[in-house]
Amino acid sequence: MNVTLRTCLIPALTMLFVPWASAEDSYAGYGSGPTEKDHVGEKEYSPYLNIGYPQRVFWGDTHLHTALSTDAGMVGNTLGLEEAYRFALGDMVVASNGVRARLQRPLDFLVVADHAENLGLAPMIAERNPDLLATDFGRKIAQLVYDGKFGDAYALWGEGMTLGEDPLAEETRLLRTMWERVTKAAEQYNDPGKFTALIGFEWTASPNGNNMHRNVIFRDGKDEADQIVPISNYDSSDPEDLWAWMQAYEEKTGGRALAIPHNGNLSNGLMFDDETLSGKEIDQDYAERRMRWEPVYEVTQMKGDGEAHPALSPNDEFADYGTWDKGSFGPEPKTQDMLPREYAREAYKRGLQYEEDLGVNPFKFGMIGSTDSHTSLATTEENNFFGKATPVEPTASPERFEEKITGFLQEPGGPDVTIRHLNSLSSGLAAVWATDNTREAIWDALNRKEVYATTGTRITVRMFAGWDFEESEVQRPDFAKTGYVRGVPMGGDLKNAPDGKAPTFMIRALRDVDGANLDRIQIVKGWMDGDGELHEQVYDVLCSDDRAITDQHQCEKPVGNTVDVEQATYSNSIGDALMLAYWKDPDFDAQQRAFYYVRVLEIPTPRWSTYDAAFFGIDLPEEVEPTHQERAYTSPVWYTPGG
Template identity: 45%
Template sequence: MTKRTRWLAGAAIAAPLAYHLLIGFGTASASQPVGAASAAAQPAGVQTFPDKQAFFGDLHLHTTNSFDAYVLMGTRTTPEDAYRFARGDTIQYLGQPIKRSFPLDFEAVTDHSENLGVFNQLDDPNSAFSLSDIGKLAREGGAANFIKIALLITSGKPLGGNADQVAASTWAREIETANKFNEPGKFTAFIAYEWTSMPGGANLHRNVIFKGDKAPAPFTAIDSKDPKDLWTWLSKIRGQGYEALAIPHNGNASNGLMYDWTSLDGKPIDEAWAQLRATNEPLSEVSQNKGTSETHPALSANDEFANYEIFDKLLLGNTPSKPAGSYWRDALGRGLVLQQKLGVNPYKDGAEGSSDLHGGLQVSTAQEYGGIAGANLGGGKLKGDTAKEQLGLAPGHTVGLNPVILSPGALTGVWAEANTRDALYAAFRRKETYATSGSRLKVRFFGGWDFSRSFVAKPNWVHDAYKLGVPMGGDLPQARAGKAPNFVIEAVKDPLSGNLDRVQVVKVFLDGGKQQERIFDVAWGNAAGGARKIDARTGKLAPVGNTVDLKTGKWDNSIGAARLATVWTDPTFKADQAAVYYVRVLEIPTPRWSTLRAIEFGLPLPKEVAPTIQQRAWSSPIWYTPIRSR
């Protein structure tokens, strides 16, 4: 057994406390807002798109400089490797050449800021850190030692010794590396890090993304575990010329704290707190390796697609995470309530998707993802018991977390004028973004009052949509007397993935001061038997069908549609009700990664998860706010 496998097996089996350091470490099996930029401001020679183009990337990835990736996963993949792989280069991984199926347009390496790069000193057995007490624990390995280290790291206390100097040096190298790989118009690399607060085991982590080519020393969870203090720091450095934003991730594992009614100190949210958050957190991570944070069946009982890649436990053990306050859709509704009360919406968040993979390599397809320690990309295969162990398929499996419930990395789609830091960051700020579960779906979403039913048939409709309405992330103008808002929607399939099953509009609104939700199927593709329709009795759209062969993993695009476009008018609109709308696009069923790996290794299909999934995308919302009575 290798040292890496020993850490995985020992720590996971005997250490629920190390849970958060095991999960999510899938490796490759390989007015104008702050920071906005116009197309005219782009560097010379960079192609610009007046009506914007969809760019795809990841804003959450860990390399060897993260403690958990280095110690628990044995990750030696560097930020340089991560950027090369992301932009489409062939790199060496586990002794063989590998390459993504498609290059990303942008990436942010977000290593944990706490003790950044400190444990890499273990590479030198004679270093002062290797000879220190904590270094000896790490080198000895074993579950008990790992628990001690995990306790220290998550306590928010500094390690002492030369940790501060090593972390500062590592941060300087990460800045240098991001700048080295940033190529305006070709590939965008953001300077970034992860702030790792986990009070009481609840996940309150944020990824901090910088706009420019410089960044100060990170504000870490050692400085404070309260997100309010992080936002205050972001506002402070903005005054010093450093523009940055924070993106919360894994609200699903926050035990209700990520989108709570109170601040971390238990006080009701006030206007100042709400404004501080709204200024510094325009986006939320809706999907990633450790589950989807859109919604939960307990919160959306009437949503037949709410049970998608659910991970509803805390990250410090096998303890359920409270659904209320932990999911994005719930947060959108809470934001409407708080807006009505305070005049500010702290949870006015756009949609973002990322990976949180800890192997240093971003993979987002079922074909390339190999599980927690899989090396499937490029033809390398795990064998026998090792394959069963990492897939959670071994008989009598006792690992606290079964890796089979994890997912490949998600992606963020961004509508921007160019593939540059300025243009992409401006899109983050205005929330013209959407999340996908890993596919490169293209989703357009505009709202307004003057779109005709035949609007999407016009040859230049996108250009006109920007003139007549607002894109995803925007606010509808005030209501027109006697009119309901209409929305222009287009979804186009990923060339490498499944056809489209349907397009839905999710509406969250206030009725009598309480948040409510409704889901509308607004466009759909054909089933195998031809056209399908909504059942008048149940109000549900007939299923699209399933072409997946569970013996071979093969499927086809004989059902669904390659493109769906429509103009939809809200039949339930009331001018005095605050509301927020977003689009959800579902693909036809395709095999889940665990099904493909089980077939590949000749193993039974895991019973803990469905054999097929419907990959999807979630747009950033469009908000409607009634005129407040005085």
């Protein structure tokens, strides 16, 4: 019997996600002071002394830009590092356009990932930095800004970016000065146990305008990070060079780093290509290095959603969410053959083939979401969306909807590749199951892939896979302990199925405590058959409101829709607050490689553009649907036969 609970007592239900006993050794050592080994053989009353596995989910953004990013500061963002951290901590901040802003709830962690390319150029101009103004380029671009010719100034900087020629290549002291400002702010706001400020930056590789961007995140503090300056697109557009740079960082400092790719949907087939950027076929060495340095992928953010594409998953009724498929930042239009090399689900499937051929899966990544906001404001609530960049911060002006995001390099006479801000998503968030709110614990969770993505909502999702879970166990108060001891969490591996066994899954999903009820829990399975063919199937494993599941593994009917579009309101009179699901793969073949991840859908709610129309009294845009169903995607569990 599947279990689904409907209640308004959401805060009280969060206790069901707290484990009640100690767990396996894989998380041993959590906490400070005496450890379990110091009390071997002692019988003690409290069962919570040495819980070593993650007890709660932490919410954060690994991809926020401030005025130190040139494509933010040179287009109107006046908010720096301090405002970004204060906003993430829950303080009220005045946005660059003068509108007051505040999060509904603070974040637990933040990565300010400003672009490495000419880091801090706009603040240096504003501060009349003498070292910058001592250079020909610095004087020229600064004078354009001082004369009010902001567009010309930005275009001048863009020339160097397009050509890959750093106008300040010889001025490394400028980059170092600004980088040390970044690390200093992170150190100032990092408060272990309460708020984590991870040090990071964005490497903005854009070969021919195609998005190959990565965010580099350090496990370490200022002492280690200050020993280097960030690598940039001026240095190389090749991810293998980034990995070599990261290797050098670790060897030099003894620290740790990982990179998070994002926006495969704007890569025009390069993000999950069958070739390296240098044109070589993917081999075992490449696959091992990619997974060593890039364990996690940013699957959803403002610039569209990258989980699935309706043309690739025609039987998935929810695949067409935040679809951006016209092109990239360059002039080349999108073609159908590019799509399989851009979306996470297709990469997961193709990774099974690579593992069969190479012994290593180059696309065995976890999933997170983040904002890619260029306003210094990590906003993801639909009714609190401060836009992709300062020119499209909240306003009734047409620019809010009509500003271009892509299409600036339109090919004359070619198909239109323009995507406008109206199509932006108010997405996303990184959800991390970690042992503590510290740099080390959050980085470690990212590295082991015990993480998931949401489109901005704070749905709590926990999933375990094993061989012998029972249906009743999803209701156990020690649910998490059971999952860790007898199975693996999201991001884990199952191998070599016992005779007659099929994978079993325990899943819990709790709605955002300030948000919408849940529609359904799904498992997305991909597998490779004995002929090497790839397949996928979306299974609805639990439907709210006591809806039955059909023989086609789907809820018997849609959940309904309570949205009042004109007023931009909705009701939690449909859906469920808490959903507890058990599922056993009915189509399992122990000889076939497979992956499984959970997707949780909310009931329909108003889109940010619908909230805008109601607030500003403007016409509802016709180009996008007024409602949507926000969602969460967990990192997969992979099954490998004979291993």
